[in-house]
Amino acid sequence: MTPSDSIPGPVIVCGDDALAVRLAGELHDIYRQPVTLLVPDADTIGPQPPATTRVVEADTADAAALREAGVAHAAAVALVYEDDEFNIRAALAARRINPRVRLVIRLYNRKLGRYLAELLDQAAVVAGGHAGESAITVLSDADTAAPALAATVVAGTSKVLQADGLLFRAIERTPLQRREATEPVLCTLALLSSTTEDPDGTEGTDASGPAGPRLLPAPMEIAQSAQRGAVVLEAVSHTAPSPAPGRLSTARLPVMELFSRRVRWSLAGFTAAVIAIAIISKITTGDPVAHSAYITLLDLFSINDPAVDDTIERQLLQLFTGLVGLLLLPVLVAAVLEASGSFRSASTLRRPPRGTADHIVLLGLGKIGTRVLARLRELDIPVVCVEEDPEARGIPLARSLRVPVILGDATQDGILEAARIHRAHALLALTSSDTTNLEAILCARTTNPDLRVALRLYDDEFATAVHRTLRAAHPQAVTRSRSVTSLAAPAFAAAMMGRQILGAIPVERRVLLFAAIDVAGLPQLEGRTIADTLNPGQWRILALDTTDPADRRPDLRATRLDGQSHVSGLLFDLHPGHLLGPDDRVVIAATRQGLAELLSHRPQATPAH
Numbered sequence: 001m002t003p004s005d006s007i008p009g010p011v012i013v014c015g016d017d018a019l020a021v022r023l024a025g026e027l028h029d030i031y032r033q034p035v036t037l038l039v040p041d042a043d044t045i046g047p048q049p050p051a052t053t054r055v056v057e058a059d060t061a062d063a064a065a066l067r068e069a070g071v072a073h074a075a076a077v078a079l080v081y082e083d084d085e086f087n088i089r090a091a092l093a094a095r096r097i098n099p100r101v102r103l104v105i106r107l108y109n110r111k112l113g114r115y116l117a118e119l120l121d122q123a124a125v126v127a128g129g130h131a132g133e134s135a136i137t138v139l140s141d142a143d144t145a146a147p148a149l150a151a152t153v154v155a156g157t158s159k160v161l162q163a164d165g166l167l168f169r170a171i172e173r174t175p176l177q178r179r180e181a182t183e184p185v186l187c188t189l190a191l192l193s194s195t196t197e198d199p200d201g202t203e204g205t206d207a208s209g210p211a212g213p214r215l216l217p218a219p220m221e222i223a224q225s226a227q228r229g230a231v232v233l234e235a236v237s238h239t240a241p242s243p244a245p246g247r248l249s250t251a252r253l254p255v256m257e258l259f260s261r262r263v264r265w266s267l268a269g270f271t272a273a274v275i276a277i278a279i280i281s282k283i284t285t286g287d288p289v290a291h292s293a294y295i296t297l298l299d300l301f302s303i304n305d306p307a308v309d310d311t312i313e314r315q316l317l318q319l320f321t322g323l324v325g326l327l328l329l330p331v332l333v334a335a336v337l338e339a340s341g342s343f344r345s346a347s348t349l350r351r352p353p354r355g356t357a358d359h360i361v362l363l364g365l366g367k368i369g370t371r372v373l374a375r376l377r378e379l380d381i382p383v384v385c386v387e388e389d390p391e392a393r394g395i396p397l398a399r400s401l402r403v404p405v406i407l408g409d410a411t412q413d414g415i416l417e418a419a420r421i422h423r424a425h426a427l428l429a430l431t432s433s434d435t436t437n438l439e440a441i442l443c444a445r446t447t448n449p450d451l452r453v454a455l456r457l458y459d460d461e462f463a464t465a466v467h468r469t470l471r472a473a474h475p476q477a478v479t480r481s482r483s484v485t486s487l488a489a490p491a492f493a494a495a496m497m498g499r500q501i502l503g504a505i506p507v508e509r510r511v512l513l514f515a516a517i518d519v520a521g522l523p524q525l526e527g528r529t530i531a532d533t534l535n536p537g538q539w540r541i542l543a544l545d546t547t548d549p550a551d552r553r554p555d556l557r558a559t560r561l562d563g564q565s566h567v568s569g570l571l572f573d574l575h576p577g578h579l580l581g582p583d584d585r586v587v588i589a590a591t592r593q594g595l596a597e598l599l600s601h602r603p604q605a606t607p608a609h
Contacts, residue, residue, distance in 0.1 A: 011496055012069050014038040014061040014090060015080035018458075019106070019141060022489035023078055024049045030490075030504050030511050031497055031592075038069045061090035066097060076102040076496040080141075084109060088116060095120050104137045104495045108367060113138030137495040141488035146371035149487065150379065152454040153360050153426035161503045161514055163556045163587055164545070164568040166235065167379065170505045174229050185232040186572055187542060188222050189589060190215045190507045192229035213508045215591055218536040231507055233542070233589075261354070266331045270324065274300060277321050284313045300325040352384045352404040357423040359384050363410045363440055364431035365394025368456065368484055372430060377401050384419045386410045388431075410440040416447065426452035434458060438466060445470075456484060502556060502587070513595050516545070516556045520582040524598055531576035538594030543570040544578070545585040552585065 011033050013024045020039055027033045028050040036054045038061055049055060058065035061079065071077060077094050079087040084107050091105050103120065107113040117136040150167065161168045170189060173181065191214040214221065222230075274296060282292040298304035299321035307314045352359075359382035362373060369385070370393050376383050385398055385405045398405050408415040410431070421427065427444045429437035437455040444451055453470070457463035463483055494501040502514040519525045525533050525541075533541055545552060547569030570587065580586070590598065 010034045010036055010070055010074055011076045011078070012036045012038060012066075012071055012074050013078045013080065014066075014069075015078075015106075016040050016086075017080075017082055017485070018047065018483075019080050019485040019488060019492070020078075021047050021049050022485050023080060023492050024053050026489045026493040027496065028053060030506070031493060036069045036074075038065060060086065061093070063093045063097065066090070066094055071097050071101060074098065074101050076104065078104040078106075078492055078496055080104075080106040080492065084112070091116065091120060102137075102496065104139065104492055106140060106492070107138050108140045108142060110138070110140075139488075139492060139495060140367075140371075141484050142367040142371040145368060145484045145487035146375045149368070149372050149428065149430070149454065149456075150375040150381075153428050153452060161233075161505070163502050163514075163516065163543075164547075164553065164570050166568050166570065169234055170231055171234060172229060172231055175227050178230055179226065185234055187233050187540065187589075188217065188230050189233055189505070189512055190231040191217050191221065191225050192231065193508060213510055214537070215507060215510060215512060216535075216537055216540045216589060216594075218534070221536070231505075263331065263335050267335065270328050270331065273324050277317065277324070281314075281317060284311070284317065296321055300328070350402055350404045352406070352418070352420050356382070356384065356404070356420045358382070358425045359420070359423075361386065361416070361419045361421055361424045361427045361444075363387075363427070363429040363437065364456075365392040365398060365405075366430070366432055367393060369430040370394035370397055372428065373397060373401070373403065377403065384424070386415060386419050409436075411436060411443065416440070416444055421451070422447050424448065424451060426454070429453070429455040431456070434462065441470070445473075458483060458485075511592060513590050513592060514542075514587065515590065515595060516585060516587050517599070519580045519584040519586060522598060525580050525586070526582055528580055529576060530574045530578045530580070533580070535594065537591070539588050539590035539598055541574065541586050541588050543572045543587040544574055544580075545569050545587070546571050549583050549585075556587070 011027055013020050013027070013035060015021075015023070016039060020037065021042075024035045024037045025047075027035050034052075034054075035050070036056060037049050038056045038058060040059050041057060042049065042055050056065065056069045058068070061081070066077075071094050079090045079094070081087050081090070087105050087107060091103055094101055094103060105113065105116065107116070117138055120136050161170070168186070172192065193213055214225075217225070277300075278289070278293040278296040281287070281296055282289055285292065287295070295304065299318045302322055302325055304318070307318045310318075360376060362369060362376070362383050362385045365373065365385055365387040369387075373383060373385065373394055374397060383403050385394070385403055387395065387405060387407060388409050390407055395405065397403075404419075406415055406418050408418075410416060410429075421444050427441065429440050431437055431440075434457050437457065441453050441455050444453065455466070457466060490503060494503050502516060504514070505512050524535070530541055533539075545556075547553075552569070588595075588598075
């Protein structure tokens with residue numbers, strides 16, 4: 001992005017932890033924006049900011065500190081303090097000073113965030129500004145990191161995009177992988193440098209020609225580039241395995257969840273014994289089958305008259321039946337206790353059903369774990385949770401979604417085994433303790449060496465060291481270590497550039513932006529067909545939002561907190577002759593220059609006075 005492509009005015013980042021510094025770096029490195037960083041102490045909150053970043057030190061973002069940082073002429077302000085109250089106060093102060101400034105606020109409470117956005121928009125109108133669709137954006141690091149963490153265990157990567165409840169990943173393919181690929185991709189985003197196969201080239205050069213990466217190539221270029229690697233876009237999905245032939249599903253037989261295997265086998269044995277006794281009684285007495293079965297049951301429960309005057313065979317059979325009845329009593333008591341315990345669990349927390357397999361074990365139901373759980377269930381992925389605190393934030397959500405939860409310390413013996421870790425697809429450790437996450441991962445790997453694991457670690461250097469060590473010890477298994485602040489920073493940066501920005505993906509030394517934009521007012525799109533809108537190297541339409549305009553989400557990055565499935569309105573298989581109208585909204589991939597050129601032709605809204 002050239003200076004002329006930047007948003008007007010500087011951007012300001014206010015915070016007190018590593019997220020603020022990472023956000024400043026993202027705005028500087030990816031979007032090439034002049035950044036002012038307002039922090040209590042730049043030397044103690046994490047990695048050092050970029051050298052060209054202006055740093056203002058102040059304990060709080062009050063009116064005086066914001067004025068010193070230049071909020072009066074700023075285009076966007078990010079308020080990412082860990083304390084929600086600090087962010088709300090700073091947002092109110094910033095809005096009073098500059099009614100037109102774009103605000104990106106870090107809040108965990110979504111409901112409060114919606115109310116705050118409405119309040120600040122109203123304040124902007126009263127103060128003589130205008131309340132645009134992207135004027136206020138409320139995010140949380142938990143919300144923004146959840147899609148990447150979910151994709152880490154599902155697809156093995158965090159280079160993902162989120163749009164309208166769907167996840168997409170951008171992956172690199174070598175020329176051999178491109179030739180051998182059988183599954184279709186949504187699109188080819190870029191052709192990589194020739195140095196992917198040619199060591200004599202210049203890796204990552206920005207120059208044009210065969211040596212440099214080609215962003216958003218034309219179909220003819222893709223067909224003629226068999227010797228170059230490519231970055232392709234794929235949908236992230238998870239398909240649960242179907243039950244093996246002949247194996248009954250526990251979902252179809254809920255009684256299987258009420259009783260343990262031992263109790264079920266004991267009851268089956270007693271049933272077989274009673275049937276055998278009834279048959280023997282019929283043979284020895286000659287009575288009808290129904291009468292023999294009735295007499296056997298009376299003897300079993302010891303409510304029949306003693307067979308004093310009957311034959312010796314009848315007397316021995318009655319004594320044996322009574323003995324079976326005595327043995328049946330403790331089994332019935334055990335069955336009643338197990339059933340009552342299962343019913344209590346159904347009203348509180350579920351246990352993992354017997355036969356659970358190919359699921360994800362999620363450790364920790366705090367802020368991050370709760371959001372990730374909702375995201376995984378939105379993708380219809382089976383999950384088993386492990387949480388030490390019965391009053392954790394995510395317990396009510398797990399109960400409402402009927403997700404199995406194991407209460408206990410994941411590092412203690414038997415806890416991971418109870419979560420069926422030996423049959424799990426992946427383990428995601430998201431507790432607030434780095435040592436707990438690491439210990440749980442190591443314990444799980446002893447049980448399942450090929451288990452895909454991802455753990456949350458606060459310190460980036462420690463996360464890198466852990467990742468390399470685990471990868472060296474288990475080269476065949478997927479291992480990922482993630483810092484929530486590093487995962488959240490790109491989403492906050494995209495929000496500062498405007499709500500229509502869905503995210504950015506680096507391609508060597510260049511960057512592709514993804515945006516959801518309205519067609520109305522854009523002469524390069526409105527009234528043109530999909531084929532006519534293609535501009536190789538600048539932008540490309542990926543999908544059309546078919547949702548009714550009245551029902552559209554204002555922010556396609558938003559997800560459902562309750563974890564319920566959302567039917568996306570995005571249509572990717574577009575006919576080249578489809579004509580775009582003024583009511584359409586499209587998702588595009590574009591370069592910095594391409595997006596700036598595309599949006600520069602839209603008429604600017606006139607501020608309300």
